[in-house]
Amino acid sequence: MTAPSLTHVKCADCPIRHRAVCARCDSDELELLDQIKYYRSYEAGQAIIWSGDQMDFVGSVVSGVATLTQTMEDGRTQMVGLLLPSDFVGRPGRDGAAYNVMATTNVMMCCFRKRPFEKLLDETPHISHRLLEMTLDELDAAREWMLVLGRKTAREKIASLLAILARRDSSFDKANFQTESEFELSLTREAMADYLGLTLETVSRQISALKKAGVIVLEGKRHVIVPDMGRLLEEAGDDSDGGLLA
Amino acid sequence: MTAPSLTHVKCADCPIRHRAVCARCDSDELELLDQIKYYRSYEAGQAIIWSGDQMDFVGSVVSGVATLTQTMEDGRTQMVGLLLPSDFVGRPGRDGAAYNVMATTNVMMCCFRKRPFEKLLDETPHISHRLLEMTLDELDAAREWMLVLGRKTAREKIASLLAILARRDSSFDKANFQTESEFELSLTREAMADYLGLTLETVSRQISALKKAGVIVLEGKRHVIVPDMGRLLEEAGDDSDGGLLA
DNA sequence: TCCATTCTTTGACCCAGATCAATCGAGTAT
DNA sequence: ATACTCGATTGATCTGGGTCAAAGAATGGA
Structure with a gap:
């Protein structure tokens, strides 16, 4: 399942410690x-x-x-x-x-x-x-x-996007499954709208709604804290593991 | 551009004249x-x-x-x-x-x-x-x-799907670009709805609308005639060639 | 400090498409 | 023939999210 990564291989001579192709290379x-x-x-x-x-x-x-x-x-x-x-x-x-x-x-x-x-x-x-x-x-x-674009509601779409970002962000470790996660939201409301097939106003409203419901906590406009990943995945309409364990 | 096809290679010993892997194979x-x-x-x-x-x-x-x-x-x-x-x-x-x-x-x-x-x-x-x-x-x-799922209207979605089917169906030859096309619609209204992120009622209504507008002609419920592919692509919101020549 | 700009939030209203429901064939089984 | 089924059509109504508009933050000059 975990094939040698094409990326993220440490590289001594590379200032950013990133070897971008293949761990199996000689x-x-x-x-x-x-x-x-x-x-x-x-x-x-x-x-x-x-x-x-x-x-x-x-x-x-x-x-x-x-x-x-x-x-x-x-x-x-x-x-x-x-x-x-x-x-x-x-x-x-x-x-x-x-x-x-x-x-x-x-x-x-x-x-x-x-x-x-x-x-x-x-x-x-x-x-x-x-x-x-x-x-x-x-x-x-x-x-x-x-599936997200075709069948999910605005609220589910937002939750799905946040779940993806939480999963990909360094602070979330899927091997050591933890219920809390926290990450930097590097997209504007408009970029999120473009990803989700929504308008930026709807994105803003649904984020406010998720905030009010306690599913997420915002520090400033861009720093997101997810107190309970399970709850977020529920909001996303995903099955329990949300593909996190796939 | 036209790499040796993985499929559709004639095969003498194969009853359906279909060799499903690679033309370059020895x-x-x-x-x-x-x-x-x-x-x-x-x-x-x-x-x-x-x-x-x-x-x-x-x-x-x-x-x-x-x-x-x-x-x-x-x-x-x-x-x-x-x-x-x-x-x-x-x-x-x-x-x-x-x-x-x-x-x-x-x-x-x-x-x-x-x-x-x-x-x-x-x-x-x-x-x-x-x-x-x-x-x-x-x-x-x-x-x-x-793009179709996230940003197109119901009418554009239907037109996009019909364009894809017309393009893939044998009767449409993209090398010899012709303005008329004709094909068998092998999907139910419900299957189309599932593809397009719509309901089957909306699919039915939009097909009726395209028929009324003369963009398509139906023979029975499943046989579609497109008098003018350019017109259909316009309805689909595609740029002029609609990827047909890509 | 005071604009100016860019991003975001919130409100009021509207409409495309969903939902609910009835009807209409075309097969096909009785 | 008659009755059932399954897909398709069409109508009436409802609503989630779009649209338009205004007003807050945050940032960065000048």
């Missing part, structure tokens, strides 16, 4: 990866990639939060992915970007030049294997989100 | 595939897989239509994927099924026993490579559907 392969690797930072609000642009790299988020969004001509936008640290960006085998990628907070990306990375992929089965696994995980996540 | 590999391959048919309405079940095979749809659905405890259901001929089912590297898979019409599946298929995947980079490509395509499709 030192020659890591050498190759280092040669095609570079870091790049983006400021909050800045575009990382515009839909349709040529993409000459793939990579993964080291720190910060970025979003994948799709837009219709009339301006309606839908977030189709949330990129948290360790998430992969880019599509080997295709040049044009299919989505807008925006930095929500300041973002540090670990990038690999695309052509050499694709070459490496062809020559190194376990990297390609791991990438397949990650893509299948993303597909599962996207499909879970389709 | 004859030894095809031999191996044949050894782990079997066909299985399902009746309309029958479950192919229940969420949570052990899955001992992966495979692809040869004929018919199947659906991937997720269900909440209270019965709300959301279709998260539509499986048309050539679509792949199953997740190498995971045993439990994550969704319900239901046969909407009579379905013929080409199955591969899972363990040997995974072994083949490990040993045959181009199969694994092709599977990655297909998974990335599915991910794109899922994300496109998130």
